[in-house]
Amino acid sequence: MSQDTVLLERRDGVARLTLNRPDVLNSFNHGMFGRLQGLLADIAADRTCRAVYLTGAGRGFCAGQDIGGPASAGDYGSHLETSWNPVVRAVRALDLPVVCAVNGVAAGAGANLALACDFVMAAEEASFIQAFINIGLVPDSGGSWSLPFLVGRARATAALMLGEKIPARQAAEWGMILKAVPLASLEPEAWALASKLASMPTLALGLTKRLINAAPGNTFSAQLSLEGELQTIAGKSRDHAEGIAAFKEKRKPAFTGQ
Numbered sequence: 001m002s003q004d005t006v007l008l009e010r011r012d013g014v015a016r017l018t019l020n021r022p023d024v025l026n027s028f029n030h031g032m033f034g035r036l037q038g039l040l041a042d043i044a045a046d047r048t049c050r051a052v053y054l055t056g057a058g059r060g061f062c063a064g065q066d067i068g069g070p071a072s073a074g075d076y077g078s079h080l081e082t083s084w085n086p087v088v089r090a091v092r093a094l095d096l097p098v099v100c101a102v103n104g105v106a107a108g109a110g111a112n113l114a115l116a117c118d119f120v121m122a123a124e125e126a127s128f129i130q131a132f133i134n135i136g137l138v139p140d141s142g143g144s145w146s147l148p149f150l151v152g153r154a155r156a157t158a159a160l161m162l163g164e165k166i167p168a169r170q171a172a173e174w175g176m177i178l179k180a181v182p183l184a185s186l187e188p189e190a191w192a193l194a195s196k197l198a199s200m201p202t203l204a205l206g207l208t209k210r211l212i213n214a215a216p217g218n219t220f221s222a223q224l225s226l227e228g229e230l231q232t233i234a235g236k237s238r239d240h241a242e243g244i245a246a247f248k249e250k251r252k253p254a255f256t257g258q
């Protein structure tokens, strides 16, 4: 059942998504793409969801495309447009912070799904592998964009061309991810981060994400204009009014996300 391949649980304003094909390190089969796209659309439409937590079941995070079935020499470009691309685009476009808890190996498109998220925390036992080259493919799912941007051209080239395991600690040292922590601390730390984000001004967080997404394609001047445009929206929010009132009344703000 494709329903079981990605699990959704809502708790305290956080939508928890668990990739759930642990026997194959949560590699994606056909039904899983539609399932995750559908869940991301549901989360986007649900005003009670104020942060997302993404992780994998079992010992892996995600080994990318399921390559265990019969080999297909199909049109991968067309396939990507209906499989991985809508998923990573939806993660980037979601006006909510997405915390990715990388519990184990993240390979191929699975690594790039993690890198599309806003906060990436990984278990020290986890690793990132741009595995495409190991099977004669080129990077996809945004890896050729994210990696040079995150770690610089020299390290990105090595990662993408050599297809070697990059341990989580090294990924953190390179700035590829936010943090590596012992496996036992991953879930509590990453969940605490997601819960904290879910109590923050959701609208302003979503607009901040839009600014971060837009920056690489903008000039400094264009980015200033976009900041002004989005600040106008944030300035009319209830959470802004609450933030100002709480400051004046010397109390903790109670943000509702609107």
Ligand code: T3D
Binding pocket: 023, 024, 025, 027, 063, 064, 065, 066, 067, 068, 069, 076, 077, 079, 080, 105, 107, 108, 109, 110, 129, 131, 132, 134, 135, 137, 140
């Ligand atoms: O179709 C298109 O449009 C092209 C798009 C491509 C996007 C991509 O993601 S391409 C990259 C695809 N992914 C890979 O090439 C990674 C393949 N997996 C591995 O290299 C290794 O499994 C890992 C390095 C990720 C982990 O190694 P290890 O030793 O920890 O685990 P393992 O024993 O290799 O894997 C455990 C099981 O998961 C094993 O099954 P078994 O023997 O216990 O029955 C293995 O076959 C299975 N598995 C791992 N990765 C995949 C997989 N099964 C199907 N697809 C996988 N990607």
